[in-house]
Amino acid sequence: MDAGNNGDHPRLKPPVVLDGTANEGRAGPPIGIVDIGVSEDAYLFRVALPGIRKDPHSLSCDIERDGKVQIHGVVADSGILENSSSVYQMSVQQLCPPGPFTVSFNLPGPVDPRLFKPTFRADxxxxxxxxxxxxxxxxxxxxxT
Incomplete structure (x- = not known):
């Protein structure tokens, strides 16, 4: 990654478009906060998706050659939580409401979508x-050179 101070560079603060439940603006950890890193050969991006399950059927990430990234997912309904011995009806919900969402942003330049490696971390x-x-x-x- 670039060791210089690029935090103020406008191309590294892309406009992020939120759609669906990610756009409802409720309190709690927001979905769709994006950080981008740049090296000589690649881009690294990190997107906050709190409360999203690590399920290949509920989350996808597509990258186009021009650098456009689209993340599609579904926030599962968590209105009723079941524990090993109890059932809880949630009366206060601070997390993103259930339903589909999309997060879209552009990387600073063109990419090779074939050379993409996503990782959905446990955090x-x-x-x-x-x-x-x-x-x-x-x-x-x-x-x-």
């Missing part, structure tokens, strides 16, 4: 590393 962070797209050198020219 509710979706982390992805994707390799930057390198334009092939023109005939007769050596690649830039």
């Amino acid at each position: 509710g962070i979706l982390e992805g590393v994707v390799i930057k797209f390198k334009f092939p050198p023109k005939d007769g020219q050596s690649p830039p």
